[in-house]
Amino acid sequence: MACVVVRYHEIALKGGNRSRFVARLVDNLRAATAGLGVTHAQSLPGRIVLSLADGAALDEIQARVATTFGVANFSCGVATALDLDAISDAAVAAASRAPMESFAIVTRRADKSFPLTSPQVNARVDLDEPAVAIAIxxxxxxxxxxxxxxxxxxxxxxxxxxxxxxxxxxxIDSPVAAHRMMQRGCRVGFVHFHGGPYTDRASRDKARELVAHLTRWQLRSELWVVPFGDIQAEIVARVPRSHRVVLYRRMMLRIAAALGRRGGARALVTGESLGQVASQTLENLAVIAAATPILVLRPLIGMDKAEIIAQAERIGTFATSILPDQDCCSLFVPPHPTTRATAAEVAAAESLLDVDALVARGVDAAERETFVFPPPVTARGARESA
Incomplete structure (x- = not known):
């Protein structure tokens, strides 16, 4: 029977909690490969085996498994009886399908009752650098x-x-931050702030495209879109220029935290990198995070821009991220924003605002959209553009 053998690494280090992590990975693999001809997903010692029906969509199954976090590597192969002749036939068939100049057969004998040892099953050609390893x-x-x-x-x-x-x-930064948190086992929801009514729809369209792309790693996502232009205008009208950017960010955190709590979020995630822009100094990051008691995670904090760009290119978000748009981060920005805001200065500036009312305005105006992967099929049989 055709199968896909999935192996994990970090999960294997979890000790007494390993079974919970493995069970979650099995569930995620089932969800990722649903409808593609996977008949059974079974956890076995050190690996997970996906059994395939005849005619299973193998290429798409491989693509889905390759974007399932928790998977270290996987192989496509066959399940055979515990019989040396059957194993040998399967190994020969696997070798014949693989274009190569040299190969090695590497056996792992988890079942010690099998009468032959691993070296007795192995056959090797070019032991040091085989082009293909046949795994048994x-x-x-x-x-x-x-x-x-x-x-x-x-x-x-x-x-x-x-x-x-x-x-x-x-x-560029925040999609990479989201991807890194997915890799650490988080389900990520999204909040996008746009400058409407003072800006066009470009940033909103980019946000939707980015969430649609990132959803392939978690299969389902929610995006909240918040009009922020009028809130910024209120801040501009009442507070000193130098502290506007810090207050924008504090207001965003409060609104995002309120929306996140609706979905059970236990932390906020930002794409901030230390020292990258004026709002990302140690002093400013501290006073911004103090706006809300919820934990603020910054997975890019120690990365430089070149590293972030390289990861954006690897995960496929870079091309969308660099499309031109009018985002709210560049709206009403003073020429010389403070880089060392203090808690006292921020408190004095916010005393000029009705903070609770502004947060409520942002939350009430937010619109939610759900994304799934793969996107649903339209009546004409084409995939919807999420």
Missing amino acids: EILPRAAFVSAGKIRGPGGLPVSISGRVTCLLSGG
């Missing part, structure tokens, strides 16, 4: 034979670490 994995009820390994995204299975809400600007 002997387990209590079956052997699995596969050729080669496909790298997975690693990390922890989505949802095992809980829910977070990411402030998504539409730029």
